[in-house]
Amino acid sequence: MPTKVPNAPESWYRTREGLGIWPHRGKVAAVGVGLSPTARRWDGRPETSVGAWSILALRKAMEDAGVSPDQVDGLVMAQDTATGSPWPPGKPVPEDFLTTFQPTDDPLDGLTRLSAEWILQNTPELTNVKFTMYGPGCMSNAIVVAAQAVGEGLTDTCLVLKGWHNLEGRYYVGQGAAAEDTIAGRAKWTTGWGTVACYPTAMHFEAYCRKYGVTRDMHAPFVVNSRKNGLLFPEGFYAQHRPEPLTVEDYLSARWIAKPASLLDNDLPICVSAAYLFTTPERARDMKQKPVYILNHASDRIKIRSVMPTLEETEECAASNARKLYEGAGITANDLSFEGMYDGFGQFHVFHLEGLGFRGVKRGDALHFFQTDISIEGWNPVSPSGGNIGSGRTRFWHHTDAIQQIQGRAGKRQIWRKAEVGVTGGPFPYGGNFTVWGATPG
Amino acid sequence: MPKQSPIPDELDRPFWAACNEGRLVIQHCTRCDRLQHPPEPTCAQCGSADNLEWRQVSGRGRIYSYAVMYDTPVTVLQADQPFNIVVITLEEDPGIQMLSHLPGTTVDQVPWGASVQVEFETTPNGQKVPEWRVVG
Numbered sequence: 001m002p003t004k005v006p007n008a009p010e011s012w013y014r015t016r017e018g019l020g021i022w023p024h025r026g027k028v029a030a031v032g033v034g035l036s037p038t039a040r041r042w043d044g045r046p047e048t049s050v051g052a053w054s055i056l057a058l059r060k061a062m063e064d065a066g067v068s069p070d071q072v073d074g075l076v077m078a079q080d081t082a083t084g085s086p087w088p089p090g091k092p093v094p095e096d097f098l099t100t101f102q103p104t105d106d107p108l109d110g111l112t113r114l115s116a117e118w119i120l121q122n123t124p125e126l127t128n129v130k131f132t133m134y135g136p137g138c139m140s141n142a143i144v145v146a147a148q149a150v151g152e153g154l155t156d157t158c159l160v161l162k163g164w165h166n167l168e169g170r171y172y173v174g175q176g177a178a179a180e181d182t183i184a185g186r187a188k189w190t191t192g193w194g195t196v197a198c199y200p201t202a203m204h205f206e207a208y209c210r211k212y213g214v215t216r217d218m219h220a221p222f223v224v225n226s227r228k229n230g231l232l233f234p235e236g237f238y239a240q241h242r243p244e245p246l247t248v249e250d251y252l253s254a255r256w257i258a259k260p261a262s263l264l265d266n267d268l269p270i271c272v273s274a275a276y277l278f279t280t281p282e283r284a285r286d287m288k289q290k291p292v293y294i295l296n297h298a299s300d301r302i303k304i305r306s307v308m309p310t311l312e313e314t315e316e317c318a319a320s321n322a323r324k325l326y327e328g329a330g331i332t333a334n335d336l337s338f339e340g341m342y343d344g345f346g347q348f349h350v351f352h353l354e355g356l357g358f359r360g361v362k363r364g365d366a367l368h369f370f371q372t373d374i375s376i377e378g379w380n381p382v383s384p385s386g387g388n389i390g391s392g393r394t395r396f397w398h399h400t401d402a403i404q405q406i407q408g409r410a411g412k413r414q415i416w417r418k419a420e421v422g423v424t425g426g427p428f429p430y431g432g433n434f435t436v437w438g439a440t441p442g
Numbered sequence: 443m444p445k446q447s448p449i450p451d452e453l454d455r456p457f458w459a460a461c462n463e464g465r466l467v468i469q470h471c472t473r474c475d476r477l478q479h480p481p482e483p484t485c486a487q488c489g490s491a492d493n494l495e496w497r498q499v500s501g502r503g504r505i506y507s508y509a510v511m512y513d514t515p516v517t518v519l520q521a522d523q524p525f526n527i528v529v530i531t532l533e534e535d536p537g538i539q540m541l542s543h544l545p546g547t548t549v550d551q552v553p554w555g556a557s558v559q560v561e562f563e564t565t566p567n568g569q570k571v572p573e574w575r576v577v578g
Binding site: 171172173174175178179180181182183184185186188189190191192193194195196199202203204206207210255256257258259260261303305306307308310311 | 445446447448449451454478479480486506507508509510511512513514515516517518519520524525527529537538539540541542543550554566567
């Protein structure tokens with residue numbers, strides 16, 4: 001095992017237009033999927049920690065692909081396991097957690113963060129992992145990094161992992177700098193004014209509604225449809241723990257967080273882990289599941305002009321990202337069977353869809369499009385996974401679903417039309433990592 | 443409404459010192475003739491650190507967009523919820539933004555695109571911060 005696991009080099013990310021077809025188009029395949037159970041909060045048991053559930057997800061992904069652990073030679077993952085749920089200062093780490101697992105030099109490893117060292121120490125059957133790398137933040141990033149690593153021949157049977165923890169308490173509220181009487185650093189220009197994470201999106205959406213003459217209630221069908229799809233995801237949080245559909249009335253009456261963003265525009269933090277198995281098309285032939293080919297990946301690195309991205313910067317970034325995705329995959333928007341762009345915050349999806357030009361949707365059109373049939377039974381399936389709205393905060397349901405849709409094993413979520421090409425990614429329409437998936441190598 | 447008091451640092455000290463004098467200054471690259479805010483060690487356009495100066499601006503601007511905070515993480519602001527957080531753009535360069543609680547304007551009655559004028563509000567540690575009020 002390497003002594004220090006690096007983040008992916010910036011040169012691996014396809015951040016510019018004009019790069020042409022991705023050199024590894026169709027030469028990387030996703031085969032296996034593994035998901036842990038879900039929970040709203042960690043219950044304090046070692047066996048439900050993010051570390052334990054991540055190991056479980058890895059084992060399920062290998063089993064799903066029909067790969068033995070000694071065949072795996074790569075691991076790409078995100079270290080972060082939440083964005084606003086820190087371990088309480090001074091609170092001791094439970095002794096039974098420390099004795100159940102082999103710790104690293106950080107006692108919170110496996111609880112509120114996750115290193116490759118911790119995973120490999122505690123998954124002893126992974127005896128041949130030679131390549132390890134971080135795709136920081138999200139599964140969307142780890143997927144890009146793993147795709148590039150397999151494409152470049154650095155690993156040929158690679159696990160891709162992302163885990164989430166959630167402790168008692170509220171995200172960010174009254175924590176850390178927010179609890180202080182003073183404010184330092186760059187937060188002076190933003191969060192010091194009281195902004196919450198969804199503020200920029202709420203502010204964009206307000207500007208969007210003004211600019212295009214649309215109203216927030218037109219967003220409701222998307223949220224309702226997403227929860228409906230999420231309830232068809234048996235591994236999702238809502239399907240497992242709160243299997244009630246949402247109604248338009250639920251959406252419109254939800255309490256505000258940052259008006260025009262309400263509680264139901266924000267995703268629910270949960271505990272869960274997911275893993276995928278990536279490999280080469282040659283090796284995939286011997287595996288249990290049909291390969292899903294990666295046709296391209298692209299990333300945004302927007303440089304905003306001032307304090308907040310503007311609506312116009314957001315729209316242009318999303319459009320540029322789509323151009324990069326289509327160019328590198330050698331496809332057009334017309335080739336998309338479905339899309340699984342990020343939705344946590346819900347209004348992100350408006351900008352992602354318009355950027356993609358999904359089903360011809362242009363700027364200002366998305367809320368009108370949501371008034372049409374966007375269900376999995378129709379020709380224009382939007383977010384068939386249900387995303388974070390449908391299954392809780394992970395930023396990976398849409399990736400999982402894309403693999404399963406193209407493999408034809410999305411179960412009750414399987415879209416009616418043939419799933420041949422899909423695009424997924426996130427988080428932001430003004431910054432993130434995105435992937436094009438295909439049923440054939442392109 | 444009470445705010446967190448900013449603690450100036452090496453980079454932005456001239457901004458906050460000017461606020462205490464009732465002036466609004468913005469970082470300006472003389473090579474690019476371009477304003478930038480928040481302050482940075484170098485010009486975001488040319489990358490130079492040698493051509494940055496502080497330029498006083500008029501203190502006039504416009505409302506770009508807003509949202510109404512009902513669930514802020516910031517403890518000292520929670521008693522005043524809900525409150526407006528408005529994005530202001532400067533008259534000299536609409537690409538330059540500042541946030542504001544828009545004192546004097548009713549919550550969720552923000553006049554879209556309205557002209558605003560800077561004023562300076564004293565925070566608990568004595569540091570003044572730029573705030574904005576609708577004019578005209």
